[in-house]
Amino acid sequence: MTDYFFYFYAGMETMKFIAVVENKQEIDRIAEALRNMGCTIERILKRTGVISGQSGSRSLRDLAIKGIRSVEPERNVKKL
Amino acid sequence: MPSKLLDIPARTIRLENEKPKFTGRSLVLLNNSVKPVTVTNQAKRASLRLASSLDYAKSASPDILEEALSEADGIVFDKIRVAVLNEGKVEEIDNRRSDKSIARTFLNSEPERYVYAIQARGKKKQQIGFADNKAASWGMHAINVLSSRFTGKGIPVAVLDTGIDTAHPDLQSRIKRKRTFISGQQVMDLNGHGTHCAGLVAGFQHVAKKFRYGTAPGVQLYIAKVLSNQGVGTDGSILAGIDWALENKCRIISMSLGGEAEPGEAYSAVYESVAKEALASNCLIIAAAGNESERSNGLIAPVGHPANCPSIMAVGALDQQLAIADFSCGGLNPDGGQVDIAAPGVNIWSTWKNKGYRRESGTSMAAPIVAGLAALLTESDPRASAASTWMQLIQQARRLDLPATDTGAGLAYCRK
Numbered sequence: 001m002t003d004y005f006f007y008f009y010a011g012m013e014t015m016k017f018i019a020v021v022e023n024k025q026e027i028d029r030i031a032e033a034l035r036n037m038g039c040t041i042e043r044i045l046k047r048t049g050v051i052s053g054q055s056g057s058r059s060l061r062d063l064a065i066k067g068i069r070s071v072e073p074e075r076n077v078k079k080l
Numbered sequence: 081m082p083s084k085l086l087d088i089p090a091r092t093i094r095l096e097n098e099k100p101k102f103t104g105r106s107l108v109l110l111n112n113s114v115k116p117v118t119v120t121n122q123a124k125r126a127s128l129r130l131a132s133s134l135d136y137a138k139s140a141s142p143d144i145l146e147e148a149l150s151e152a153d154g155i156v157f158d159k160i161r162v163a164v165l166n167e168g169k170v171e172e173i174d175n176r177r178s179d180k181s182i183a184r185t186f187l188n189s190e191p192e193r194y195v196y197a198i199q200a201r202g203k204k205k206q207q208i209g210f211a212d213n214k215a216a217s218w219g220m221h222a223i224n225v226l227s228s229r230f231t232g233k234g235i236p237v238a239v240l241d242t243g244i245d246t247a248h249p250d251l252q253s254r255i256k257r258k259r260t261f262i263s264g265q266q267v268m269d270l271n272g273h274g275t276h277c278a279g280l281v282a283g284f285q286h287v288a289k290k291f292r293y294g295t296a297p298g299v300q301l302y303i304a305k306v307l308s309n310q311g312v313g314t315d316g317s318i319l320a321g322i323d324w325a326l327e328n329k330c331r332i333i334s335m336s337l338g339g340e341a342e343p344g345e346a347y348s349a350v351y352e353s354v355a356k357e358a359l360a361s362n363c364l365i366i367a368a369a370g371n372e373s374e375r376s377n378g379l380i381a382p383v384g385h386p387a388n389c390p391s392i393m394a395v396g397a398l399d400q401q402l403a404i405a406d407f408s409c410g411g412l413n414p415d416g417g418q419v420d421i422a423a424p425g426v427n428i429w430s431t432w433k434n435k436g437y438r439r440e441s442g443t444s445m446a447a448p449i450v451a452g453l454a455a456l457l458t459e460s461d462p463r464a465s466a467a468s469t470w471m472q473l474i475q476q477a478r479r480l481d482l483p484a485t486d487t488g489a490g491l492a493y494c495r496k
Contacts, residue, residue, distance in 0.1 A: 047323045050354060079311035
């Protein structure tokens with residue numbers, strides 16, 4: 001509920017993100033931590049250490065928790 | 081063949097390409113150590129009346145040379161110590177060269193030339209272009225693949241795109257594994273783009289025409305549908321496709337996709353991390369540089385995402401004259417963002433959806449051709465690392481008389 005109101009009043013929209021972890025062995029733990037922050041986790045790619053999902057009410061900066069090497073907005077791509 | 085001649089008033093001039101070479105006037109080099117007044121006096125001894133450029137410094141005339149030459153036999157440009165003489169006047173000096181004072185003042189003379197804007201280099205190259213013939217498409221000729229004894233036999237190559245026409249007779253037997261990362265859509269390519277790219281990697285010959293258009297027909301194709309049938313996708317689906325390709329131990333990943341990058345924009349740290357992981361896992365990622373340029377309108381767009389990552393090989397497109405394609409992105413952004421190599425990418429024949437064939441243009445076509453070449457190199461030296469294969473592609477490229485920012489090391493070229 002708190003998260004909902006924060007999201008509503010702050011006017012923040014959920015953002016799709018991609019992130020890569022420092023240590024692939026810990027990817028499940030980090031993904032769980034992001035879930036606990038209100039993120040929706042869509043993919044956990046263990047071979048490459050990538051997590052993708054939606055940020056919920058959080059900013060990208062909030063998602064740069066311990067164990068995340070880099071996080072950035074997910075982009076659209078197209079055939080060239 | 082005799083040179084064409086053209087008569088213009090008072091002179092006959094040799095022509096090349098309809099452009100006269102000489103004006104009929106003369107340039108005379110003056111001795112630096114001789115004072116201007118001495119030049120004027122020596123000229124008078126040769127019956128010449130010379131004006132000085134200084135006299136016309138405040139002239140309102142848009143062309144002081146024409147004005148001076150209409151009023152005198154010639155004009156002296158004092159700063160650069162050169163005189164321009166009207167037609168027929170230099171002989172007055174040359175006939176008096178036995179006079180040491182005149183010879184010391186007027187050092188030598190030569191005809192004044194017309195000069196012209198230099199034509200674009202591409203004009204000449206249009207005479208030597210590659211063409212499709214009975215044996216192969218022009219792109220296969222350009223990269224010299226017909227001379228190779230390798231086919232990429234057994235090399236696992238992933239093509240991340242709109243899927244593939246799984247029933248296409250040229251490709252069906254070459255598909256080792258396939259998977260979709262697009263929710264609600266099968267691997268079957270209803271767009272055509274993925275089938276075209278897969279054909280450029282692994283197609284061999286047109287069924288009826290026996291016409292070679294694929295680079296490495298012996299490879300095993302791993303098809304990841306990461307773009308929808310509308311030709312769009314997201315980073316998440318592409319990264320999932322790369323992850324899947326690495327799980328399947330693919331040696332090469334070909335990606336004819338991307339998004340625009342802004343001038344000065346940094347590359348994706350996430351993709352760079354993944355690409356480094358791929359190289360460490362002996363897998364080379366090759367991507368299309370992007371099609372956002374309009375060079376004929378003076379616009380060059382930077383290499384797009386994710387080809388702009390330093391650990392992803394970015395491929396530019398060439399036309400049949402081996403000139404850079406009008407649309408091909410350039411290496412503008414610092415710290416990554418360069419074009420690494422170039423390959424045929426204009427009017428390229430390959431497979432299409434519904435068991436078809438067609439020609440397409442784009443850096444999308446260039447990237448899978450380089451991926452096929454990488455497969456040939458990998459077959460020739462299976463123990464070589466992905467980084468080594470990258471280096472071989474660069475070292476074996478045919479150098480082009482084009483900026484490295486457009487074509488990197490040059491035309492991808494088969495030497496094995």
